[in-house]
Amino acid sequence: MAKKLFFTAAILFFAYWVSAQRFEGGFLAGFNATQVEGDNFKGYNKPGILGGFFVQTDIAPAIFAGMEIKYSQKGSRKRIKKNDPDPQKYIMRLGYVDVPLFVGFRTNDRGAVVAGVSAGYLIHSAEYDEYGMFPPEDQHAFNNLDLQPFLGFQFDMLDQLKLDLRFALSVLPVRGQPGDEATNYYWLNNQFNNVISLAAYYSFGR
Numbered sequence: 001m002a003k004k005l006f007f008t009a010a011i012l013f014f015a016y017w018v019s020a021q022r023f024e025g026g027f028l029a030g031f032n033a034t035q036v037e038g039d040n041f042k043g044y045n046k047p048g049i050l051g052g053f054f055v056q057t058d059i060a061p062a063i064f065a066g067m068e069i070k071y072s073q074k075g076s077r078k079r080i081k082k083n084d085p086d087p088q089k090y091i092m093r094l095g096y097v098d099v100p101l102f103v104g105f106r107t108n109d110r111g112a113v114v115a116g117v118s119a120g121y122l123i124h125s126a127e128y129d130e131y132g133m134f135p136p137e138d139q140h141a142f143n144n145l146d147l148q149p150f151l152g153f154q155f156d157m158l159d160q161l162k163l164d165l166r167f168a169l170s171v172l173p174v175r176g177q178p179g180d181e182a183t184n185y186y187w188l189n190n191q192f193n194n195v196i197s198l199a200a201y202y203s204f205g206r
Helices: 002-019
Strands: 024-037 046-060 063-077 091-106 111-129 145-156 161-169 190-203
Touching (some): 024 161, 063 190, 145 190
Parallel strands (some): 024 063
Antiparallel strands (some): 024 190
């Protein structure tokens, strides 16, 4: 029920915002390279897809603001290397509905810097090893909400097509450290999404 309410509220807010602005909008699609800080598996080894819709409006000659609604796959994967002394498989798969809000600053006719914050709601999660999905007794619950400040760059390929590269790190934990004793250090006691995304944005125009 909470997932349905979150998604419905996001759609209603999106529709209200669009109706109240002079805007341009369109759809976006791309890929994530992700890792989870605090799980001891270093590297952006977990690929994922993202896709959704965006709207934006100019608020000054060189400044624009907007929002998005998108599905985004995140998580973590252990990369097994040749001659790995511990070749055990591990994959964490997380799927979110994200609602980013952003401000952009045009640096020239084709480029812009974007910054903002993205609120996400977890809609599915799973962990796997070489035997398959973790059994219930080995599962450690994930938090429903995600909050990621982000910084990115946009480049206009064509009048209606641009590329968007972003770097994002959660400030709300994915979950606490499984099986570890609690410490007084927030960043050491929890796990956090760390995401690099590359997406194409196609605009329908004003």
